[in-house]
Amino acid sequence: MRFFIDDVEVIFPYSYIYPEQAQYMHMLKRTLDQRRLDPEGGDQPVHVGGNGGQPGAHALLEMPSGTGKTVTLLSFLVSYQAHYPLTTPTIVYCTRTIPEVEKTLHELRTLMAYRAEILREEGGDPLQTADALPIGAPATLGRFTAVGLTSRRNLCIHPKVVAVAAAAPAAVVDARCASRVAPWVRRRHAQWEARRRTQPPPIEGEPTRDIEEEPPSCVYYENLAALAEAGQAHPGPGVHSLEDLLTKGRERRACPYYTARGMIAHASIIVHSYAYLIDPRASAPVTSQLPSSAIVVLDEAHNLDSSCTGVLSVDITRETLDRSVEAITALETRVSECVAGPAGTFGPAGE
Template identity: 25%
Template sequence: MAATMAEQIHVIENVPVSFPFTPYPCQIEYMEKVIKALQNNTNAILESPTGTGKTLSLLCATLSWRQQLPAPVISEWDLQSDSKGPLGGRPKIIYASRTHSQLSQAIHELKSTSYRPKVSIIGSRDQLCINSEVMSKDSNAEKVHACHAKVAAKSCTYYNNVDLKRLSVPEGFIPDIEELVGMGTKNKMCPYYLAREMKTEADLIFMPYNYILDLRTRLVHGINITNTVVILDEAHNIERVCEDSSSFELTSTDIAHCIKDIDYLLKNKYEEAKEYLSELDTQTQNTLKDLANLKELFLCLEDSLDKIELKSENNECVKPGSYIFEFLGKAGITTETHVVLIDQCSQAIASLTSDQSLHRTSTNLQKFLEAIKIVFSGSCPAGMTRERMASLHYRVYIKSDNNKRKKKSDVWTTDNNTDDTCRRLCYWCFNPGYAMTELVRQGVRSVILTSGTLSPLESFTSELQLEFPVSLQGSHVIGKDQVWVGVVSKGPDNVHLNSSYQTRFTPAYMDSLGNTLVNFFRIIPDGVLVFFPSYVVMETLVTHWKEHSNIFMRMEQHKQIFKEPKFKNEFNSVMSAYYEKIGSADKVGGAFFGVCRGKVSEGLDFADNNGRAVIITGLPYPPFAEPKVQLKMEYLKDARSNFNRTELITDKQWYNQQATRAVNQAIGRVIRHKNDYGAIILCDERQEREGGEGERDE
């Protein structure tokens, strides 16, 4: 710990904690819980409202505990751990959050403290590679193989300079992604491999949480989690992330493109070798044989997918998770053969991406390869088969889309045929505990889940199949006079505000909601956030207000309107324009239209004048008729009734929880510090009922 800045030392749970200012009582309580969990090598789930300095408290408490570990404990960990860290075997801290933007905020907080641990941040080649030739590739798989080829051939100057120039990294360097890229560019060394080198000596490693929850990604990035403390910040979506990391979807179009790719490689290899067929070397013969086997395998999969019997009324069917092994087994893909298949696919991908003259990508082969890895990844508990595990945690959903559609067009195909039917096979995991159990099984010392919106905490214990002996539902730092919360159940024309499926697109509701917003825009100063249940609802309402009334024009008389874009490349410019408008001298202010569960609602800061009110225009329930929603609810029913997992929440509780947490997360954008203030306005009569119990959104 450096003593280069003013600091205060507070002894918490017998650990001296350095803090950059006098902590609030809620921060003291939060740090007590963190240190208690770490001292007892156990897990914690900690809810602390947005604006209470949660991230700063978390970092200071964790780093102070780590720094104060007694020597006997360090020696014990040294013997147990294969990690050669710089501090005699002290456990590494892995700090994971949802996005790199949130990680950058955490790194900014760390820099405000007196702690100067060795730090690394893990990112993708898309974010960190500065080799223009590699970055010119279209797909991630191409970039990976182009990078590997250059590294193997020692033809990347930036990679070659990592060992030569890494000592130029200054002591106490705490970089976010942009700073790491800047350091690499300045010194002409690869930021991607520099981060990996820094990781081996780091005390604290930052990464998006899909990097740690996904076993395959952990292996790719060489992330060893044995004896680590894993912090999952902004963990309100962690259940869905766990499920998604263990799931995949594969279409008949994907398989068709795999066949074309293999066929293309076969023809190319044959053309190269046809003049020497009688004297082909063993390696070339094996390559041609492997490619022929792969083509036969994909043809078999395509045929099997087409022959699955679907229900005539909806062109779909649902099968137990174990069916995936039956389906793959028809093409000879089994526990015994999948390792060889992975190797053959990897070689085919390398061939496609390394030869620029082929002008093809390997996107679909890579997608298939990832699917196979998901099916056969992880280990089974004693006495449990893979088939049994899949039946417990997964469902297979097959759907046929009979609409005429163009085959996927990419740089590597010129086909313009239409596909009469496209079948989609989905292997969906509905037990988030499956991924979390696999994580803990690697020897993690403590898992800390934290966010501003985790309630009810009990559902995490049951769904993640993880005990949290330490828990907290913290209080806020603001007074009651700094926030106003109210439900607006009717518009100015006395029409009920109810955004349910039955009423959300009726002219009466759309006009009433629009007029309600006009009235709020008239009286609320500076910035206003307005959240809609979905992009479709937002776009439909805005179109109605523009084309069928003068409502949008009246809105713009009081606020300049900004809309959350769907595409990432447009997001920063829209946000900058909004902040600039709020900071301008004309005092008109702005209204930002966002979407619950969208980027604006998940972690962005609208402090002070940027957000004097947040208006929630409905309850963002998942679409009830969606197959994945239906199957999740059926899974919960089945687990409770047939497998006696009564600790799980009910299907109705889960459905309501999805809306409640999304609303709470959106609300948290406004009050960002102890001196902030604002209004929370809930424009839906269902909010007057307790949690909207029983409501369903079609």
């Protein structure tokens, strides 16, 4: 169905809307009007009244359970983007769990398919069809992209990392990944590969001259880097769920995790868990690519306090203490060896 909330035409994928949903959209409209960007350029919101004379706005909205809050949010947010294509920044939709991230992306895909069907006879959805864009609109607006984000544990496809991902802590999985894709690791592997290729062929009757063991690497990351150099790292417009990223990653043999990271700057809507907003260890790679005016939606916000507590808390076990003591002892031994080394050298052998 189609209807107006003030001047914004909303395309809603159901034949009936609850009064609570319509009221919710009116409140969303009032809030978002405070965050519209200056169409003349820049990253500053346009003040259109209300909010005590201050640009920007915050809203705390509640709907009864079972009244279609997610589809209400998505329908209006997407319609708002279509109505104000030059002044609506990236929308970041945060929810609590990975299944809820997938559910949100599924509902968004259904909504976008409905919009395309409804608007086909009118030249197409301006968010999904470049030909339907207003004059002067950025070309990316006709290539609507939504992407889900999650940790390496859920998106890695390297067999040796996947083997430990289910049981190991997230930090261990991240470390396994970093040990294969860190810049210095990639340089070391490139040097090894160059030596391997230039090694002369073996001479019959003489022992084979082996080079050192192959350093760790990730073929999926390297393939993605090659695709990026060819301008093909972005898998294209559309709604990309976590399962889609995994499937596409296996087909292209390209890392799904870093594919999703690379899509942040091009996405109209980003869906992820609270961690990417409140966890300093996870948020930096995401927030650094977003405009300061991004619209942030916190779904199920009553869970936010417990999520903050969980993210910012540390569990210290006996094993943690034992490993810490071992690490400190090893460091102390190494420092002692360095101090005892010959003058002007680092370490007993001048390392």
